[in-house]
Amino acid sequence: MNTQKRRKATQIDIARLAGVSQSTVSLVLNEDPSRSQIPAATRERVMDAVRELGYTANPAARSLKGGRNRLLGLYTFETVFPLDQRDFYYPFLAGVEEETAERGYDLVLFTSAGYDQGRGVYAGDVNRLKVADGCVLLGRHIRRDDLERLVAEDFPVVFVGRRHVEGGALSFVAADYAAATRDVVLRLAALGHRRLLYLAAGDQSEPSQDRASGYQEGLAEAGVTSDERIIEPDGLTADRLVGWLADGVTAIVVEPTEDDRVAVALQEAAASARVGIPEDVSVALLGDPPTWSASPRDWAGFSIPRTEMARAAVDMLINLLDGQAEQRTLFLPCPQVTGDSIAPARVRP
Amino acid sequence: MNTQKRRKATQIDIARLAGVSQSTVSLVLNEDPSRSQIPAATRERVMDAVRELGYTANPAARSLKGGRNRLLGLYTFETVFPLDQRDFYYPFLAGVEEETAERGYDLVLFTSAGYDQGRGVYAGDVNRLKVADGCVLLGRHIRRDDLERLVAEDFPVVFVGRRHVEGGALSFVAADYAAATRDVVLRLAALGHRRLLYLAAGDQSEPSQDRASGYQEGLAEAGVTSDERIIEPDGLTADRLVGWLADGVTAIVVEPTEDDRVAVALQEAAASARVGIPEDVSVALLGDPPTWSASPRDWAGFSIPRTEMARAAVDMLINLLDGQAEQRTLFLPCPQVTGDSIAPARVRP
DNA sequence: CACTGTTACTGGTACGTATTAGGAAGATCC
DNA sequence: GGATCTTCCTAATACGTACCAGTAACAGTG
Numbered sequence: 005m006n007t008q009k010r011r012k013a014t015q016i017d018i019a020r021l022a023g024v025s026q027s028t029v030s031l032v033l034n035e036d037p038s039r040s041q042i043p044a045a046t047r048e049r050v051m052d053a054v055r056e057l058g059y060t061a062n063p064a065a066r067s068l069k070g071g072r073n074r075l076l077g078l079y080t081f082e083t084v085f086p087l088d089q090r091d092f093y094y095p096f097l098a099g100v101e102e103e104t105a106e107r108g109y110d111l112v113l114f115t116s117a118g119y120d121q122g123r124g125v126y127a128g129d130v131n132r133l134k135v136a137d138g139c140v141l142l143g144r145h146i147r148r149d150d151l152e153r154l155v156a157e158d159f160p161v162v163f164v165g166r167r168h169v170e171g172g173a174l175s176f177v178a179a180d181y182a183a184a185t186r187d188v189v190l191r192l193a194a195l196g197h198r199r200l201l202y203l204a205a206g207d208q209s210e211p212s213q214d215r216a217s218g219y220q221e222g223l224a225e226a227g228v229t230s231d232e233r234i235i236e237p238d239g240l241t242a243d244r245l246v247g248w249l250a251d252g253v254t255a256i257v258v259e260p261t262e263d264d265r266v267a268v269a270l271q272e273a274a275a276s277a278r279v280g281i282p283e284d285v286s287v288a289l290l291g292d293p294p295t296w297s298a299s300p301r302d303w304a305g306f307s308i309p310r311t312e313m314a315r316a317a318v319d320m321l322i323n324l325l326d327g328q329a330e331q332r333t334l335f336l337p338c339p340q341v342t343g344d345s346i347a348p349a350r351v352r353p
Numbered sequence: 354m355n356t357q358k359r360r361k362a363t364q365i366d367i368a369r370l371a372g373v374s375q376s377t378v379s380l381v382l383n384e385d386p387s388r389s390q391i392p393a394a395t396r397e398r399v400m401d402a403v404r405e406l407g408y409t410a411n412p413a414a415r416s417l418k419g420g421r422n423r424l425l426g427l428y429t430f431e432t433v434f435p436l437d438q439r440d441f442y443y444p445f446l447a448g449v450e451e452e453t454a455e456r457g458y459d460l461v462l463f464t465s466a467g468y469d470q471g472r473g474v475y476a477g478d479v480n481r482l483k484v485a486d487g488c489v490l491l492g493r494h495i496r497r498d499d500l501e502r503l504v505a506e507d508f509p510v511v512f513v514g515r516r517h518v519e520g521g522a523l524s525f526v527a528a529d530y531a532a533a534t535r536d537v538v539l540r541l542a543a544l545g546h547r548r549l550l551y552l553a554a555g556d557q558s559e560p561s562q563d564r565a566s567g568y569q570e571g572l573a574e575a576g577v578t579s580d581e582r583i584i585e586p587d588g589l590t591a592d593r594l595v596g597w598l599a600d601g602v603t604a605i606v607v608e609p610t611e612d613d614r615v616a617v618a619l620q621e622a623a624a625s626a627r628v629g630i631p632e633d634v635s636v637a638l639l640g641d642p643p644t645w646s647a648s649p650r651d652w653a654g655f656s657i658p659r660t661e662m663a664r665a666a667v668d669m670l671i672n673l674l675d676g677q678a679e680q681r682t683l684f685l686p687c688p689q690v691t692g693d694s695i696a697p698a699r700v701r702p
Numbered sequence: 703c704a705c706t707g708t709t710a711c712t713g714g715t716a717c718g719t720a721t722t723a724g725g726a727a728g729a730t731c732c
Numbered sequence: 733g734g735a736t737c738t739t740c741c742t743a744a745t746a747c748g749t750a751c752c753a754g755t756a757a758c759a760g761t762g
Contacts (some may be wrong), residue, residue: 012506014748025712030750041710058505063483064417065748068717073413075461075484083450101432101464110481111462112424115454132459134361134409135424157407363718374742379720390740414718417747 013057021053022046029054033061076104076321077136079114081143092262093142096164099314100140107322112136133159138321140164140314144209144262162321164313166210166333175324177317177334181211181290182218184306184338188257188288189222191304191340196349197255197286198228201248203240203270205261215259215290240269242277249279254349255286264294271299282347289345304343309336362406370402371395378403382410416484425453425670426485428463430492440644441611442491445513448663449489456671461485482508487670489513489663493558493611511670513662515559515682524673526666526683530560530639531567533655533687537606537637538571540653540689545698546604546635547577550597552589552619554610564608564639589618591626598628603698604635613643620648631696638694653692658685 015029022029024046032042032050042050053059067073078100080093104111114132131154133139138160141151146167154161155171166178192200202219205212222228248256258267267289274281281287281301289305313336323329364378371378373395381391381399391399402408412422427449429442453460463481482488487509490500495516503510504520515527541549551568554561571577597605607616616638623630630636630650638654662685669681 012748016748026749027712027714027751028710030748031711034750043710046710058502060502060506062417062748063481064413065717066750067484068411068413068417068719068747069749069751071717073484075412101462105432105464110484111464113450113460113462115450131407131409134407135412135422135459159407365718375719376721376742376744377740379718380741383720392740395740411718414747415720417717417749418719418721419747420720 012062013059014062015059017057018050018053018059021057022049024050072325073135073137074109075112075136076109076318077112077114077133077139079133079139079141079143081141081146083115095310096142096314099311100142100164100318102311103315103318107318109137109322114139131157131159133161138162138325140317140321141167142314160321160324162317162324164317166214166335168210173331175320175331175333177313177320177336178210178214179308179313179338180335181214181338182221183335184340185215185218185257185290186222186225187340188290188305189219189228190226192255192257192286192288192346193222193226193228195255195286195346198349199252199254200228201253201256203256203258203266205259205266212259219257240266240273242273242279245270245273245279245285246277249285253285255288255346257288257290260289260291260294267294267303271301281345284350286346286349288343302344304341304346306338306340308338312336361411362408363411364408366406367399367402367408370406371398373399412484416486421674422484422486423458424461424485425458425667426461426463426482426488428482428488428490428492430490430495432464444659445491445663448660449491449513449667451660452664452667456667458486458671463488482510487511487674489666489670490516491663509670509673511666511673513666515563515684517559522680524669524680524682526662526669526685527563528560528657528662528687529684530563530687531570532684533689534564534567534606534639535571535574536689537639537654538568538577539575541604541606541635541637541695542571542575542577544604544635544695547698548601548603549577550602550605552605552607552615554608554615561608568606589615589622591622591628594619594622594628594634595626598634602634604637604695606637606639609638609640609643616643616652620650631694633699635695635698637692651693653690653695655687655689657687661685 015026015033018029019026028042028046029050032047033054035042078097082093101111112135133154139162141154141161141163142165148169151163151167151169151174152171155169155174158173161175163174163176164178166176167174189200200223202216204216256270258270260267270287271281273279274285279285282304287303289303291305292307293300293303293305316334316336320329320332320334323332364375364382367378368375377391377395378399381396382403384391412424416422427446431442450460461484482503488511490503490510490512491514497518500512500516500518500523501520504518504523507522510524512523512525513527515525516523538549549572551565553565605619607619609616619636620630622628623634623636628634631653636652638652640654641656642649642652642654665683665685669683673679673681
C-alpha cells in the first residue's frame with residue numbers, strides 16, 4: 005500500500021506522477037480555477053495524483069515563502085489557566101481565541117510561568133514572542149521592563165487593558181473605567197446621595213487611576229462635595245462600617261480587587277452589623293461582581309466588556325500587522341448594571 | 354534608534370553585523386556551548402549582534418528544515434473555551450499548559466472553530482498542525498477522517514482519551530474507564546445489590562464502549578446475573594423510575610453525558626417521585642458529577658484524572674519527538690469516589 | 703511566409719535555517 | 733621543512749513552496 009519510508013508527499017512527487025513540473029502543480033493548486041491558464045485535462049491529471057498520494061501542503065514552507073506565520077501570540081503575565089481566577093480570565097481568553105480563529109490565525113500561548121527560571125518574555129535575551137507575527141498581552145502583574153523592551157524593539161503588540169510605557173507607544177484596548185465610574189457617581193447623586201465613600205484597592209495601576217479620575221470627575225459634575233476616600237487593605241470591620249454611616253455616608257463605591265476581598269468583606273461586615281444593602285447604605289461595584297461569593301447578589305455598578313476587549317485587541321493587532329495603522333489606543337464603554345444594591349438616599353433624621 | 358524597515362532580522366543580518374558567515378551564526382546558536390568548536394570571542398560577537406538586532410529564529414524555516422520549534426500543538430475538536438463546558442475542559446487545558454511550560458515548550462492552540470468554513474485539521478489541503486513539532490489532540494466530537502489522515506501522515510500526535518483509528522497506530526493517554534466501572538459494579542454488589550440498571554448515553558464512542566465492557570466484566574465477576582441495560586435519551590420520567598424499582602432494580606449506574614442531562618433528569622425524576630437516593634435506590638456515576646447542577650450532591654462513582662491525563666499526554670508526545678518510543682497507549686486509573694448516593698440494598702419484602 | 707498572439711507549460715530563484723564537507727591558517731612533531 | 737593535526741571558520745546544499753520570467757509550440761493574420 006504505502007511506501008516504507010513514510011516521507012510526506014511533496015509537490016515534486018505529484019509532479020513526477022502526473023508527468024508535469026513542480027511549478028505546474030503549484031499553479032494547479034493555487035490558481036483560481038475559473039480563469040486559469042491550466043487546461044482541464046492537466047488539472048485533472050494533477051488532482052488525481054494529489055489524491056492518490058494524499059498530498060497536503062507543508063505550511064512551514066508556505067509561510068516561509070510568505071514571510072508570515074499566521075500565528076498570533078498570547079502572552080499572559082500570569083498563568084493562563086489559574087484555577088482560582090478562571091472567571092476573571094475566561095472571557096478574555098474566549099475573545100482572543102474566537103477572533104483569532106475567525107481571522108484564520110492560530111494562537112501561540114506564552115506564559116511567564118517560571119519567570120525565575122528565565123521564562124519571561126525574554127529567555128536569555130531572546131524574545132520568545134517573535135515566533136508569532138504579533139502578540140496580545142494580558143495580565144494584572146505586568147513587568148514594566150519587559151513591556152518597555154518590547155515596545156522599544158517595536159514588535160507588534162497590543163495590550164488588553166490600558167498600560168502606560170515610558171516610550172509611550174504601546175497600543176492597547178481598554179475598558180473606559182473613567183467614564184463608567186463617573187456615570188456610577190452620577191447615578192448615586194441622582195438618587196440623592198451627597199456623601200460617598202470610595203473603597204479603593206490601593207495600587208497605582210492604570211485601571212485604578214482611571215477609576216479614581218472618573219470618580220473625581222463624577223463628584224465635580226454632580227456637585228457632590230463631601231467625599232471620603234479610603235484605602236482599605238483588610239480591616240474592613242462591622243464597627244468601621246457603622247462609624248462611616250454615623251458620619252453621614254449613604255453610599256459606598258467599591259473598586260474590585262483581584263480576589264474581590266473588599267467587596268466580600270464589606271458584605272460580611274454589613275451582615276454582621278445588620279446594616280441593610282441597599283436599605284441602610286447603597287453599594288456600587290466598579291466592575292463585575294465576584295462569582296464565587298458564598299452569598300452572591302446582584303450588585304449595581306458596571307460590567308467590563310472582556311470578550312469584546314479581547315476581540316478588539318486581536319483585530320487591532322492584525323491591523324497593525326497589515327500596516328493599516330501605526331499605534332492605536334481604544335476605549336470600550338462599560339455597560340452600567342442596574343442591580344439591586346443601590347436605592348434612594350434616606351433622608352437623614 | 355530602529356530601522357525604518359520592519360523586516361525581521363535573520364541570521365544573515367547577524368552574520369553581516371558580526372562579520373562572520375551565516376553558518377557560523379547558526380552554529381553559535383545551536384551548538385552545545387560546552388564542547389563547541391566556536392571560540393568564546395566569536396561567540397560573544399555573534400551573541401552581541403543577536404541581542405542588538407533582537408533576533409529570533411523563524412519557526413517556519415526551522416521546521417521546514419526538519420529542526421525543532423519547541424512548539425507543541427493543542428488541537429481541540431471543539432472550541433477550546435466554550436463557556437458552557439468550561440468545567441469539563443479546564444483541567445485538560447491546565448494540565449497541558451503546565452506540563453508544556455515545565456518542559457520548556459510553548460503551546461500553539463488550534464481550534465476547529467468554523468469547521469464549516471474549512472478550518473479543520475486540513476484547511477484547504479494544508480495540515481495546519483505542522484507548524485508545531487507535535488500535537489496533543491482533545492475533544493469529544495472527533496472527525497475520524499481527520500484523525501485517520503493525521504495518523505497516515507504520521508505526524509507525531511497523542512490523543513487525550515482512547516480513540517481507535519483504522520490504521521491502528523494512534524497514541525493516546527486514556528482513563529481506565531473499564532476498570533473503574535468494574536469496580537463500581539463490584540462495590541454495588543458488595544452492598545448486596547443484585548439487580549442493576551445501566552443508563553448509557555447511547556453513542557458508540559470509545560469511552561462508552563470501555564465503560565460498557567467494564568460493566569459486563571463487573572457483572573460477571575460479581576455473579577450479578579440480573580441486569581437491565583437501557584438507552585435513555587430523554588424520556589426519563591418519574592413513572593419509569595418507579596416502574597424500574599417495582600421491577601426489583603435497587604441500584605442505577607449512570608454514564609455521564611456531555612451535558613449531564615441523564616444524571617440531572619434522574620435526580621429530578623427521583624425528586625418528583627419521592628424516591629430517595631440512596632434510601633430507595635443507589636445511584637453511581639461513571640465519571641465526575643455535573644458541577645453546574647441546581648442541586649449539587651456528592652455522587653458516588655469515580656473521578657476522571659483529567660489534569661494527569663493531559664500532563665501524561667504531553668510527556669508522551671515529547672518522548673515520541675525525542676524518538677524514545679514509537680507508539681504508545683497509556684491507561685490511568687480513575688480514583689473511586691465514595692460519595693453518599695449509594696447504600697446497602699434494601700431487603701425486599 | 704514572416705508576424706504577432708496565445709496557450710501551456712517549465713526553469714530558476716527566493717524564503718531562513720541546519721548541516722555537512724571541507725579549506726585556510728597556524729601549531730606540533732620528527 | 734615537510735607531514736600531520738587542530739582550530740576556526742565558510743561554501744554549498746537541502747528543506748517545500750510560490751511565483752516571475754521565459755520558451756516552445758501552435759494558431760491566426762496579412
